[in-house]
Amino acid sequence: MRGPHDVGGDQVDHGKLELAERDLEHWETQTDVIFCALSAKKFMGVDQLRRTIEALPAQSYAELSYYGKWAAACITGLKENGLISEDDIHDALGPEDSTDTVLFRTSDCVRVKEESHGGLRWRKPHLRVPGYIFGCTGVIERVCGVFPNPEASAFGSTAMQPLYRVRFNMRNVWRMYEGGEMDSCDVEVYQSWLEPACGPEGAADNTRANKRARTQDPHHGHSHGHEDHTHLERSAVEQAAVDKEGEEGASQRIASALYRIVTAKSLMTTEEITTTVESIQNAGLSLSGPKIVARAWTDNSFRELLLKDASAACTQLGVTAANNTATTVLTVVANTPTVHNLVVCTLCSCYPRSILGMSPDWYKSRSYRSRAVLQPRAVLKEFGTDLPVSTEIRVHDSTADLRYLVLPMRPEGTTDWTEEDLQTLVSRNSMI
Numbered sequence: 150m151r152g153p154h155d156v157g158g159d160q161v162d163h164g165k166l167e168l169a170e171r172d173l174e175h176w177e178t179q180t181d182v183i184f185c186a187l188s189a190k191k192f193m194g195v196d197q198l199r200r201t202i203e204a205l206p207a208q209s210y211a212e213l214s215y216y217g218k219w220a221a222a223c224i225t226g227l228k229e230n231g232l233i234s235e236d237d238i239h240d241a242l243g244p245e246d247s248t249d250t251v252l253f254r255t256s257d258c259v260r261v262k263e264e265s266h267g268g269l270r271w272r273k274p275h276l277r278v279p280g281y282i283f284g285c286t287g288v289i290e291r292v293c294g295v296f297p298n299p300e301a302s303a304f305g306s307t308a309m310q311p312l313y314r315v316r317f318n319m320r321n322v323w324r325m326y327e328g329g330e331m332d333s334c335d336v337e338v339y340q341s342w343l344e345p346a347c348g349p350e351g352a353a354d355n356t357r358a359n360k361r362a363r364t365q366d367p368h369h370g371h372s373h374g375h376e377d378h379t380h381l382e383r384s385a386v387e388q389a390a391v392d393k394e395g396e397e398g399a400s401q402r403i404a405s406a407l408y409r410i411v412t413a414k415s416l417m418t419t420e421e422i423t424t425t426v427e428s429i430q431n432a433g434l435s436l437s438g439p440k441i442v443a444r445a446w447t448d449n450s451f452r453e454l455l456l457k458d459a460s461a462a463c464t465q466l467g468v469t470a471a472n473n474t475a476t477t478v479l480t481v482v483a484n485t486p487t488v489h490n491l492v493v494c495t496l497c498s499c500y501p502r503s504i505l506g507m508s509p510d511w512y513k514s515r516s517y518r519s520r521a522v523l524q525p526r527a528v529l530k531e532f533g534t535d536l537p538v539s540t541e542i543r544v545h546d547s548t549a550d551l552r553y554l555v556l557p558m559r560p561e562g563t564t565d566w567t568e569e570d571l572q573t574l575v576s577r578n579s580m581i
Contacts, residue, residue: 152203153210156515157495157546158523163516166531170509175426177216180404181507182425184223186417188474193226195475199497201225208263215498215513217400220407233410241406241413249295249309252340257289259315260346261338275303278342286346287317290335298339311340437468437504438554439575441481443568446559455481459554463504472503472552479504480545483556488541491529492553492581493521501552505577512581522546532578555580 173181187193201222205213213221227233253259261282277299291314298310319332326332411417444466445452455462459479463470470479479501482490494500495518500508511517520528525542529535536542545553557579563571 153207154199154203154496156519157493157521159519161519163514163519166511166514166516166528168511168531173216173507174401176401176404176408178426178507179408179422180216180220180223182422183407183411183417184219185473186421186425187223187227187411190416192232192416193223193230197226197229198222201229202497212399213403214398214400215510217398217403220400220404223407224403224410227410227416232416233414237410237414238406241409242402248340249311251292251295251311253289253292253311253313253343253345255289255291258286258345258347259289259313259343260284260286261315262342262344275300278338279336281322282315282317282336282338285317285322287315287321287336290314290316293337296339298341300339300341313338313340313343315343437463437466438577438580439572440466441468441504441554442556442575442580443571445556446563446571447568452483452556455556456483469503470501472501474502475550477501477550477552479554480551481554481556482543482545484558486558487539488543489529489534489536490553490555491521491525491542491544492547492555493518493544494547495519495522496548499547499549499552501554504552504554505580509577 202218293312301308315338319326459481460470498513
């Protein structure tokens, strides 16, 4: 069964790539550093990171940004490995959002949030909202007052929450409901589970609820092989999360909690993190990639070794070929007048970071990961590379332990250039 991470060749229209470059936010680099250190110290590994990312609740997977997923997965992995407790996580995340201010009025249109809206608290919740109305739209029938929130008080909190009776049309809740069009069900719902859901003229927007009722059996948590609206929505939300990578939100809050956890539990020191952040930020400035390519252009024996045993060739230049997060093997593939290579990781973002530094946003995007194996010529054209049909395109899907580097062809008219001058012609993108 394909998981949410496995997007290679899916049929969703993700649109063109967003090629604009941006600097990572400090918290993103910090999250990267923390995982690399956890991996180096054998507290958790890259395969566990991938698995825990893939196991995130569907909505959290879709809405968290790239490094938000990393942070959530690190916390889960540390808990699995017995290094931290649920209390450690809850303390680091801080109190859950709570207010005793009444935000809705009678006749307001509201939607019940999905179960996973609080699913990253890392403890089994005490839910007082019935699952059959998750995601459904209804109307406030009455404001019942402000009460102790049982979902919080179950863990010792004294937080208060407004309580509402919400009226749901049966046909918006149950697939194939056979009763009358006006039949309804009133459910008591605390405010933390509700969000506004009004249409253009104040009418209830039942689109989401109708889709749920038509396609999901009340005893079936998720449907495959039925209508694919869930996948369409998920891909759109996930891409938006990647596009907004630097914005503050749930991802950054989880990353901040991870930082507090690893320092409080002495898994890492603040100084250690700060020093490593600086080295990571400078990793892409070493010009290892251009140095390798320029040497291959000027030294045939080095080129032959590079294509045969890239690690050995890199050693000659004093370059580390393996990534610092896993034992990877660098594999170099050469462009020729008849063959053009393209590198992708359709399952996550595997990338020769020891050579090229941090991977760009477009490489991690759902659009690139999906389309590179389905529409490689269209993808290359968006980078300004328009190849004739006679040129063979070879896509390399880096899903396991190999990391690929493309050796571009040497530009014409550079016969007399020095190796240092040639390095200035080599871009990161040309090596992907």
